[in-house]
Amino acid sequence: MNILVTGGTGYIGSHTSLRLIEAGHRPVLLDNLCNSSATVLDRIATLTGTRPTFIQGDIRDRPLLDRVLREEKIEAVIHFAALKAVGESVEHPLAYYDNNVGGTLVLLAAMQAAGVRTLVFSSSATVYGAAQQMPLREDAPLSATSPYGHSKLMIEQMLSDMAAADPRWSFTSLRYFNPVGAHESGLIGEAPQGIPNNLMPYIAQVAVGRRAALRVFGNTYPTPDGTGVRDYIHVLDLADGHLAALDHGHGRPGLQVFNLGSGQGHSVLEVLGAFSRACGRDLPCEIHPPRPGDVASSWADPTRAQAVLGWRARRSLDQMCADTWRWQSTYPQGYDA
Ligand code: NAD
Ligand code: WQD
Numbered sequence: 001m002n003i004l005v006t007g008g009t010g011y012i013g014s015h016t017s018l019r020l021i022e023a024g025h026r027p028v029l030l031d032n033l034c035n036s037s038a039t040v041l042d043r044i045a046t047l048t049g050t051r052p053t054f055i056q057g058d059i060r061d062r063p064l065l066d067r068v069l070r071e072e073k074i075e076a077v078i079h080f081a082a083l084k085a086v087g088e089s090v091e092h093p094l095a096y097y098d099n100n101v102g103g104t105l106v107l108l109a110a111m112q113a114a115g116v117r118t119l120v121f122s123s124s125a126t127v128y129g130a131a132q133q134m135p136l137r138e139d140a141p142l143s144a145t146s147p148y149g150h151s152k153l154m155i156e157q158m159l160s161d162m163a164a165a166d167p168r169w170s171f172t173s174l175r176y177f178n179p180v181g182a183h184e185s186g187l188i189g190e191a192p193q194g195i196p197n198n199l200m201p202y203i204a205q206v207a208v209g210r211r212a213a214l215r216v217f218g219n220t221y222p223t224p225d226g227t228g229v230r231d232y233i234h235v236l237d238l239a240d241g242h243l244a245a246l247d248h249g250h251g252r253p254g255l256q257v258f259n260l261g262s263g264q265g266h267s268v269l270e271v272l273g274a275f276s277r278a279c280g281r282d283l284p285c286e287i288h289p290p291r292p293g294d295v296a297s298s299w300a301d302p303t304r305a306q307a308v309l310g311w312r313a314r315r316s317l318d319q320m321c322a323d324t325w326r327w328q329s330t331y332p333q334g335y336d337a
Contacts, residue, residue, distance in 0.1 A: 005017050017029055
């Protein structure tokens, strides 16, 4: 299939595009490069022998979308493009509503006009808000604690309303838990700008000497070792989840929602320990107060994705750390350094 991948040069988009090529699809990557580098295209070419078609542009540019959908004969869309920093969304809510909600609106209108009616959407476990009961099933109550979370909820609502209005739409919303890791070659991975917000890239930068010590945000949570517990999922497992969702969803009417997680929780200290094993030395940490808005624990019930899509996460925490370390130690400054 010819598949438009919005946000295709980003962290998850690049790994998924690589997998799409390996599976015989033709991804067309559209990205405005606000949080990624075009260098990743060369790496995908090295790994697959195919340099994907790349269009530098914005999903809010309707004439551009009309042209790309038509000229590239697009049959389905995987929609990653979004801003994703929770804290930043609290400071700049309008930017998040404009980019994430407004951008998706333009994309859906262009798809409707072009008659392209299959879309796989990057949702997030953040739509479960401050849920207390674990593991999280897809039918758990939804809420949001940030404009970023609201933007994901609003988009899910848009998809649900459109699917109800016209049975020709085929939507799949994938709620990712905590994506980490890198391609096992070490050639592509996550390259956050500035100080990483997320745990794994922060630890990786400590390991490579760019940061002094991990700041552990809270050690008195009601968890086995007092630190926050999350469901980490290898980015290549996540990428494979998109292929399974596309296979299952294409041409199937309605909105389907799946958690993509491992179903297993790991604490901050467990992740630090696993990364220390991967890089071969004990990494330093300091205890800090809890980060505002954090929940103690969050992990998925991934039963539905396994039952319906035949997909499950396969890679262990040790492998997530080993692959992150290979990428980080080969390219300590990311793509363009
Ligand atoms: P990322 O920032 O690496 O990738 C997003 C890409 O979209 C970037 O390359 C960016 O340049 C591009 N982009 C942003 N706005 C755009 C626009 N208006 N037009 C064109 N391109 C635009 O982030 P990621 O981690 O790969 O996340 C991909 C998706 O998954 C996002 O929708 C994110 O909200 C969602 N998600 C991510 C996580 C996570 O922890 N990484 C968890 C849950 C959900
Ligand atoms: C994991 C654990 C922290 C950094 C966020 C978004 C969520 C989703 C994924 C997009 C927590 C602790 C972290 C650090 C730490 N993104 N931590 N020191 O908060 O589960 O989820 O990313 O949809 O919406 O909220 O992930 O990696 O930031 O934190 O101790 O320097 O690590 O407190 O317990 P989180 P995270």
